[in-house]
Amino acid sequence: MQYKAFGNTGVEVSVLGYGCGAVGGLMVRGEHPDMLRTVEYALESGINYFDTARMYGDGLSEIHTGAVLRELGAHDALVGTKVRLSAAEFGNIEEVIEAQIDNSLQRMGRDNVDIVYTHNSIGAASNPDGGQLGLDDLERIVGVFNRAVESGKIRFWGFNGLGDTETLHSAIDRFGPSGMHTCYNMLNPSSSHEMSAGFPYQDYGQLMQKTAEKGIGSVAIRILAGGALTGDSVRHPLAAQDVAPIATGQTLSEDLARTSQFSFLVEDGYTENLAEAAIRFAISAENLSTALVGLSSFDQLEQAVAATNKGPLPSDALEKLEGIWAAS
DSSP states (O other), X not given: OOEEEOTTSXXXXXXXXXXXXXXXXXXXXXXXXXXXXXXXXXXXXXXXXXEXXXXXXXXXXXXXXXXXXXXXXXXXXXXXXXXXXXXXXGGGHHHHHHHHHHHXXXXXXXXXXXXXXXXXXXOSSOBGGGTEEOHHHHHHHHHHHHHHHHHTSEEEEEEEOOBOHHHHHXXXXXXXXXXXXXXXXXXXXXXXXXXXXXXXXXXOOSHHHHHHHTTOEEEEEOTTGGGGGGTOOOOOTTXXXXXXXXXXXXXXXXXXXXXXXXXXXXXXXXXXXXXXXXXXXXXXXXXXXXXXXXXXXXXXXXXXHHHHHTOSOOHHHHHHHHHHHHTO
């Protein structure tokens, strides 16, 4: 397992991270023995970063992740979680965020956590009904985060890199978070690659390049595009059966249809399957700290680790992908 610096924090993270979310579903809806076996294998394989959130399974992901890591004695594992404001909570930001941090720690059975991120989208103006944080909202949240760092409840804090591209870049400049989530996959690689003017999806303006320049750790989400980049429409029983795409097509089936343009990676022998291609593409990003893979089963983790250990995609495969994006 390869490790990379998480920005300027002094922490090194495994290039493959363990996603504890509801899309994969294992850490929300799985049986305890299956969770235990899978997390144990992750740790044995060198994965050291686990990414959860209070909204995954209404707190179940935090409860299960904390319990399994305690049972395994994985005291050195790095854990990230998230805070999220509902529309009614925008008027009382400081108290709500402070309480959410405390409640997350209680659910995970921890005195502190490595990093806490905002989970709302970020935009030019505050929009409580749309769940969007404006920069002034972020300023209030950052104040709470900094106090939590001072009190020892959290080590670092960061942002969810979803929302308006220009405002996301402004938030980095203004606040200097330690970490940033960013959507990144073969359908939408704009967080790391320069896109043509006709690119059909949101262009994140090489957000990952910016985080690297600012010494901010980057966490890639949706590297499998919610499962579309497996090339298979059949979903595991534990997985979310209806997934809303992020910064790609209107539906998961639309994204699935577009994966045929990447079939050359398998047909030309670069990878054994599309899921492997998607994972190896994600870890090919030089400026990326860690790529999260959402999991439904032990077998999926085993395959993800095997793909990761094969390393990044070859340069000629990446050049062919560039040609596909340019023609989009």
